[in-house]
Amino acid sequence: MIAKNLVIVGGGPAGLAAAKSAYDCGERDILILERESELGGILNQCIHNGFGLHTFKEELTGPEYAARYIDEVKKRNIEYKLSSTVIDISSDKVVTYVNSTDGLVQVKAKAVVLACGCRERPRGAINIAGMRGAGVFSAGTAQKLVNIEGYLPGKEVVILGSGDIGLIMARRMTFEGAKVKAVVELMPYSSGLNRNIVQCLNDFDIPLMFSHTVIDIKGKDRVEGVVIAEVDDKLRPMPETAQFIKCDTLLLSVGLLPENELAKNASVALSPVTGGAEVDDTMMTNVEGIFQCGNVLHVHDLVDFVSQESENAGACAVKYINEGAEKCEQVTIKCTKGVRYCVPHKLNCDDNFQSLNFKMRVGNVYKKVELTVTADGVKVYGKKRPVVTPGEMENITLNSQQIEQLKKAKEIVISLEGGQQ
Amino acid sequence: MIKEMICISCPMGCHLTVDATDINDIKVTGNTCPRGPIYARNEIIAPKRMVTGSVRVTGGKIPMASVKTREAIPKQLIFDCLEQLKTVTLKAPVHIGDVVIVDVAGCGVDVIATKEIAEA
Incomplete structure (x- = not known):
C-alpha cells in the first residue's frame, strides 16, 4: 500500500480545480485518478461554446476550458494517473484503483476528494415501453459518438427531454446533417437554459413539445419511430393524444444522477434529493476526511460553479490534512417553500469564512419571488428574483456578518417568499 | 415594434424587451449587463452565431x-x-x-x- 496526503478521484473540471487549489494552499503530495485516457472529463465532448464566462471572463468551448485547468495542473507538476479506475474507497480512506500498468493499487490517503461527476439516466430508469431495436442513445453517448469518435448515430431524430445536453445535441445533430423532428418534454417547462432553447431549437425551427412524452418505441432491429402522447396534470399520458413520429433514433436527455457507488462503499451519507453527499461548509461529507465537489455532489448547470465549488473543496481538504477535523456544533440548513435543496447542507459553527456561497434549486417555476435565508425566524438575507426555474441553479453569497448570525441560530431556513407559481 | 427576446450572450439568459420602432435608436430593457443591448441590436439588424x-x-x-x-x-x-x-x-x-x-x-x-x- 502506498501513502498519499490527498487523493482526488476524477480528472474532470471538479478534480482539476480541487487539485490546483490544494496545491496553491501548500499541499504537494497529491494524486489525481482519472478513468479516461485524458484529463478534462465530460468537457472534452462538450465542444460547444459558453463555458468560462465567470471564471475567465470570456466564452470558451468545453475542451478549451478543460485545457486551461489541465495546463494549471501540469504547470504545478501535480501527479495524475490516466486510464485508472477507482474500484473502492473505504471509510478509513484507502483508495483502490486499477490500471493496465500498475495493476491493482491501494493508496492510503489522509484526505479524499470525490470529484467523479454524474451519469445520465438511461432508458431503463424511465421505463419506456416498446421494442429493443438499435437507435436509442442517451444524449451524452450520442455527443461522444459525434464529437469524439466521428460517427453520426442516426439521421431522423426525436429527443426526449429538454435538458441542456438534449438541446445542445438537437443543434449538433442538425449541424451534422440529421433531421431533428421534435424535442419532447414531459414537464410544462424546460430544465435546460433559455439560451439553449433559443440557439439550439428556435434557430433551426425544431419543435419543442411540452407536457408530452414517449410512450412506445417501434422497430425490431432498428428504431422505426416513436409514439408520443400528451400528459395530463399528473404527468399521465393521455392515450387519445397519441401520435406516431417516424424516426431512426431516439436520444434521451432525461436527467443526470451523481455517480456515488464509491461514496456508498465508504459509508458516505447521501441526500435523497440530490443523490450526492450531504456536506458541511467545508465540503466534507459525514465521513471525516472525505470531501465532495462538482456534479458528484449535485448536478450543476455551469462548469464555472463546479470549478468554484471544487477550489473550495481542495482548499478545505488541505486545511483538514494540516489541522484535522473541527469538532464543533453544526446547524443543518432546512429548505422549504419551493426550495428543493441547498449545498452545503450544514454549517460548522467554528468556521470563519469571509464569505460563503450557497447553491440551491427550486422545485417549480415561480415568478416575482424573494429567496430568503432566516436564522431562528429572523431574516438574514433576501434576494428578489423575477423568475426562478428548476433548470437554473440559484446562487447566493453571504458575508461574514450574515454568516455569524446564522451560526448562532438553532434553525436556518431557506425558502421562497411571495410570488406565484 | 416591441419584441421579447432571450439574450444568448451568456448562460444567464436575460429576458429582453426590445423596442425597435426606430431602427436607428433601438431601446433595450431587461438586460443585466452591457452585452444585452448589443445582442438585441445585432439580432434585429444582422443576427450572428458562434459555430x-x-x-x-x-x-x-x-x-x-x-x-x-x-x-x-x-x-x-x-x-x-x-x-x-x-x-x-x-x-x-x-x-x-x-x-x-x-x-x-x-x-x-x-x-x-x-x-x-x-x-x-
Missing part, C-alpha cells in the same frame, strides 16, 4: 478535433461554414488556436481548433 463543430484528424490520439469560429458569423452562413468543415482533414499534432479554415464562407472570420491533439 462549433469538429473535423477529422489523421495520425492523432483522437480521430476528431473540435473547432470554432473565432467570433460569431452571420446566421445565414452557418450551414455554408459547416459544409466547408466537412472538406477539412487535419494532421496531428493539433494545437488550440491553430487556424483550420481562413475566412470561412467568405465572412472574414477564421475557424480555429479548440483542442490539443498529440500525435499517436
Whole structure:
C-alpha cells in the first residue's frame, strides 16, 4: 500500500480545480485518478461554446476550458494517473484503483476528494415501453459518438427531454446533417437554459413539445419511430393524444444522477434529493476526511460553479490534512417553500469564512419571488428574483456578518417568499 | 415594434424587451449587463452565431478535433461554414488556436481548433 496526503478521484473540471487549489494552499503530495485516457472529463465532448464566462471572463468551448485547468495542473507538476479506475474507497480512506500498468493499487490517503461527476439516466430508469431495436442513445453517448469518435448515430431524430445536453445535441445533430423532428418534454417547462432553447431549437425551427412524452418505441432491429402522447396534470399520458413520429433514433436527455457507488462503499451519507453527499461548509461529507465537489455532489448547470465549488473543496481538504477535523456544533440548513435543496447542507459553527456561497434549486417555476435565508425566524438575507426555474441553479453569497448570525441560530431556513407559481 | 427576446450572450439568459420602432435608436430593457443591448441590436439588424463543430484528424490520439469560429458569423452562413468543415482533414499534432479554415464562407472570420491533439 502506498501513502498519499490527498487523493482526488476524477480528472474532470471538479478534480482539476480541487487539485490546483490544494496545491496553491501548500499541499504537494497529491494524486489525481482519472478513468479516461485524458484529463478534462465530460468537457472534452462538450465542444460547444459558453463555458468560462465567470471564471475567465470570456466564452470558451468545453475542451478549451478543460485545457486551461489541465495546463494549471501540469504547470504545478501535480501527479495524475490516466486510464485508472477507482474500484473502492473505504471509510478509513484507502483508495483502490486499477490500471493496465500498475495493476491493482491501494493508496492510503489522509484526505479524499470525490470529484467523479454524474451519469445520465438511461432508458431503463424511465421505463419506456416498446421494442429493443438499435437507435436509442442517451444524449451524452450520442455527443461522444459525434464529437469524439466521428460517427453520426442516426439521421431522423426525436429527443426526449429538454435538458441542456438534449438541446445542445438537437443543434449538433442538425449541424451534422440529421433531421431533428421534435424535442419532447414531459414537464410544462424546460430544465435546460433559455439560451439553449433559443440557439439550439428556435434557430433551426425544431419543435419543442411540452407536457408530452414517449410512450412506445417501434422497430425490431432498428428504431422505426416513436409514439408520443400528451400528459395530463399528473404527468399521465393521455392515450387519445397519441401520435406516431417516424424516426431512426431516439436520444434521451432525461436527467443526470451523481455517480456515488464509491461514496456508498465508504459509508458516505447521501441526500435523497440530490443523490450526492450531504456536506458541511467545508465540503466534507459525514465521513471525516472525505470531501465532495462538482456534479458528484449535485448536478450543476455551469462548469464555472463546479470549478468554484471544487477550489473550495481542495482548499478545505488541505486545511483538514494540516489541522484535522473541527469538532464543533453544526446547524443543518432546512429548505422549504419551493426550495428543493441547498449545498452545503450544514454549517460548522467554528468556521470563519469571509464569505460563503450557497447553491440551491427550486422545485417549480415561480415568478416575482424573494429567496430568503432566516436564522431562528429572523431574516438574514433576501434576494428578489423575477423568475426562478428548476433548470437554473440559484446562487447566493453571504458575508461574514450574515454568516455569524446564522451560526448562532438553532434553525436556518431557506425558502421562497411571495410570488406565484 | 416591441419584441421579447432571450439574450444568448451568456448562460444567464436575460429576458429582453426590445423596442425597435426606430431602427436607428433601438431601446433595450431587461438586460443585466452591457452585452444585452448589443445582442438585441445585432439580432434585429444582422443576427450572428458562434459555430462549433469538429473535423477529422489523421495520425492523432483522437480521430476528431473540435473547432470554432473565432467570433460569431452571420446566421445565414452557418450551414455554408459547416459544409466547408466537412472538406477539412487535419494532421496531428493539433494545437488550440491553430487556424483550420481562413475566412470561412467568405465572412472574414477564421475557424480555429479548440483542442490539443498529440500525435499517436
